[in-house]
Amino acid sequence: MIFDAAAIARATGGTRVQDGPAGSVGTDSRRVVRGSWFVALTGDKFDGHAFLHVASASGVAGAVVSTVPESWNAGLVLVPDTLVALQDLGRSVRENFHGPVVGISGSAGKTSTRVMVVDVLAPLGAVHHTQGNLNNHIGLPLTLCAAAPDADAMVLELGMNHRGEIALLAEIAQPTVRLLTNVGAAHVEGCGSIEGVALAKQELFDGAQPGDIICLNADDFRIAAMPIPEGVRVVTYGASEGATIRLTDVAVDGERLQTRLRIETPDGTVRATLDVPGAHLAHNAAAAVAVGWALRVPVESMGPALSRFAPEGMRNRLEEIGGIAVLDDAYNANPISMVAALRTLSSLRGRKVAALGDMLELGDEEDAAHAAVLAEALTLGVDAVCVTGLRMARAAAARPQVRVFADAETLAEALATELSAGDVLLVKGSRGARMERVVERLRAARRG
Numbered sequence: 001m002i003f004d005a006a007a008i009a010r011a012t013g014g015t016r017v018q019d020g021p022a023g024s025v026g027t028d029s030r031r032v033v034r035g036s037w038f039v040a041l042t043g044d045k046f047d048g049h050a051f052l053h054v055a056s057a058s059g060v061a062g063a064v065v066s067t068v069p070e071s072w073n074a075g076l077v078l079v080p081d082t083l084v085a086l087q088d089l090g091r092s093v094r095e096n097f098h099g100p101v102v103g104i105s106g107s108a109g110k111t112s113t114r115v116m117v118v119d120v121l122a123p124l125g126a127v128h129h130t131q132g133n134l135n136n137h138i139g140l141p142l143t144l145c146a147a148a149p150d151a152d153a154m155v156l157e158l159g160m161n162h163r164g165e166i167a168l169l170a171e172i173a174q175p176t177v178r179l180l181t182n183v184g185a186a187h188v189e190g191c192g193s194i195e196g197v198a199l200a201k202q203e204l205f206d207g208a209q210p211g212d213i214i215c216l217n218a219d220d221f222r223i224a225a226m227p228i229p230e231g232v233r234v235v236t237y238g239a240s241e242g243a244t245i246r247l248t249d250v251a252v253d254g255e256r257l258q259t260r261l262r263i264e265t266p267d268g269t270v271r272a273t274l275d276v277p278g279a280h281l282a283h284n285a286a287a288a289v290a291v292g293w294a295l296r297v298p299v300e301s302m303g304p305a306l307s308r309f310a311p312e313g314m315r316n317r318l319e320e321i322g323g324i325a326v327l328d329d330a331y332n333a334n335p336i337s338m339v340a341a342l343r344t345l346s347s348l349r350g351r352k353v354a355a356l357g358d359m360l361e362l363g364d365e366e367d368a369a370h371a372a373v374l375a376e377a378l379t380l381g382v383d384a385v386c387v388t389g390l391r392m393a394r395a396a397a398a399r400p401q402v403r404v405f406a407d408a409e410t411l412a413e414a415l416a417t418e419l420s421a422g423d424v425l426l427v428k429g430s431r432g433a434r435m436e437r438v439v440e441r442l443r444a445a446r447r448g
Contacts, residue, residue, distance in 0.1 A: 001025075001093050001145055003037060005062055005075045011092035012064070012077065012085040020062030020075015025089060025145040027138065034059035037075070039086050041138065042066065048082065083138070090141025090172050099151065100124070100295055103173050105158040105166055105204050106181025107197065108337040109284050110135070113181050115312055116288035117155050119305040123297050125152030135159035140169050153295075160200055161361060163191055167203040177291055178204050179215040181284065183222040184336035194365070198222045208232045215290040218243040219283070237290035238283065245290040250282035252347040257318055257325065261306075263289050268299040272306035276318050277327070277348060280340035281309075316341070321442050323421025325350065329428040330435040333359045335369045338428060339376050345426040346380035353419065354382050355411055355438050357429020358389030370395035374402055386411055389433055408434055412441035 004022040009015065026032040027039045029051035038055035040048030040063055052069050062075020066082050079085040094101070102121075104114050118129045128151040134143045135157035143156060158169040170178075183198045191197045201223075205214055210231025217223045219238035228234060237245035249262040254277070261282040263270040270289050274281055285306050292302055311317045317328040325348065329341050338359060345352050354377055362369050370391045377385045378401065387396055388405045396402040405411035408429075415438060419425060425442075429435035 001147055001149065003089065003145075005077055007092075008037065008062075008064060008077045008085075008089065012079050012088045014064070014077045014079035014085060017068060017076040017078050018062070018072070018074070023061040025086070025142070027086065027142065029054040029058070032058050032060055035061050037062050037064060039064040039082050039089075040066070041082050041086065086138065086145075087141045087168075087172055090144035093144040093147055094172065094174050097147070097151070097154065099153045100177060101173060101175045102153070102155045102177040102179065102291055103158050103170060103175025103204060104155065104179045104181065105160065105201055106179075107184040107201070108334055108340070109181040109280065109287075110157050110159070111312055111315055112281060112309075113179070113284040113287050114155055114157050116285055116306060116309055117179075117291050119308055120288045120292040120297060120302050121153050121155065121295065122305060123301050124295065126150055127153045127155060129155040130157040133159070135169075137165065137168060140172060144173070158204065161191075163196065163200045164203070166200060167207060170204050170207040174209075175204075175212070177213045177215065177294060178208055179287055179291060180204060180217060180220075180223050180226075181287060182217060182220050182336060184334060193363075194222075198226075202226050205229070213294045215287060215294060217287070233294070235290050235294045237286045239286075245286055245293060247282055247286040250279050252277045252279055252344065254347050254349040257348065261285055263302075265289060265293050265299055267293065270299060270302045270306070272303045272309075274307065274309050276309070276311055276316055278316055278340065278344040279347070280344070281316070285309075316344075319439070321439075322445075324419050324442070325424045326439060326442065327424070327426045328436070328439050329426065330357075330439060331431065333357070333428050333430045333433075334362070335359065335373060338373045341426055341428050342373070342377050342380055342382065345382060345424060348424045350422045350424040351384075351420075352382045352424050352426075353384045353415070354386065354426045355415060355428075355435065356385065356387045356392060356426075357408065357433030357435040358391040360430040360432050366391055367394060374399055378402075386415065389429070408437040409441070412438040416441050416445035 002022040005016045005020045023036040032038045038060045064077045128147040160166045208229045213233045216236045218236040218240040236243045239247045246264045251260045259274040319326045385402045393404045427438045
């Protein structure tokens with residue numbers, strides 16, 4: 001979407017100080033494009049107003065500010081709070097959009113589910129969706145502002161690390177279809193407990209309006225127990241008997257590194273083969289089918305759509321490096337996604353090696369959670385478990401069969417020399433652990 005000074009002032013309640021032409025919206029002075037509007041966000045450790053000269057040199061159409069700069073010769077809108085103004089711009093886009101809006105949250109699987117939903121909804125037309133990790137109080141309004149005028153549907157991720165955040169995001173996005181993938185020990189630090197995480201996630205359902213659709217994970221007892229507002233249509237999904245959209249079969253082909261699945265709907269059967277291993281991905285597929293079915297997408301189109309699934313970024317991405325099958329899931333980690341990844345690894349052919357980094361933001365749950373993950377890895381029969389990070393090291397202290405490394409680089413160096421063709425390597429950890437360095441080092445060693 002594009003905004004001129006007048007439109008920005010109307011949406012934000014700001015003061016139009018200087019007129020400026022219509023353009024897109026951005027918040028990073030290093031990446032704003034010529035003719036766009038720069039929103040000068042202010043935080044505890046940054047102030048976008050200090051970079052107005054950088055934005056000006058890029059040829060911006062104007063700026064949204066809370067302090068009028070000196071010697072400014074482009075468009076200018078003055079607002080009390082630039083973050084609120086950005087969110088108001090996102091609200092204005094949503095309020096003028098009349099197609100279906102899917103809001104997705106959950107402790108794990110948000111991105112994979114979002115990618116599948118986008119593919120499944122293709123018959124509806126142009127589907128605008130979240131890019132990368134733009135799913136928080138800044139990223140969501142930026143995502144809305146980036147929508148093309150001819151979009152027919154939207155699929156938006158709603159992330160959180162504390163109570164109240166999803167309520168705000170849902171109020172901005174106003175999803176007409178609401179989906180929680182699961183609830184687990186992610187962001188416990190900000191929510192106090194797993195029960196606190198559930199309450200934070202429940203905010204997505206709490207804000208549902210009559211006529212909205214809730215796609216309910218029947219296999220997650222915390223989600224299944226959440227109260228549903230009156231007048232909302234519920235579509236259940238999962239492997240549980242009685243689910244509206246039921247996952248009836250899933251099989252991981254450990255040799256071809258594929259996942260085959262079958263999902264039953266009231267209007268027919270969906271069969272698909274994913275070119276990536278992972279039984280948990282079949283559950284994400286069932287969620288996507290639930291959304292598609294609720295929005296009356298032809299069932300016969302869903303199997304081919306799911307079979308086109310390709311993981312995004314460092315999320316469950318399968319890569320062959322010098323004869324080694326690498327399951328690159330280094331983007332992030334929590335207990336749910338870690339166990340799912342280890343179970344995927346255990347289902348594959350070859351010598352199985354896990355390179356695991358710390359899981360962050362688990363609060364008082366962190367020691368128990370890391371110990372449980374390592375216990376799961378050993379129970380599953382992973383041939384070699386290699387870890388790095390203070391939390392993983394503490395959990396490994398009583399498990400001599402787990403190898404501990406000082407950092408990701410040291411771990412990477414060891415694996416680069418020890419792995420052989422035919423091995424299968426899982427790489428996973430929270431974003432702060434930067435476990436992608438293991439994959440990067442392995443690529444470099446095999447190229448050499």
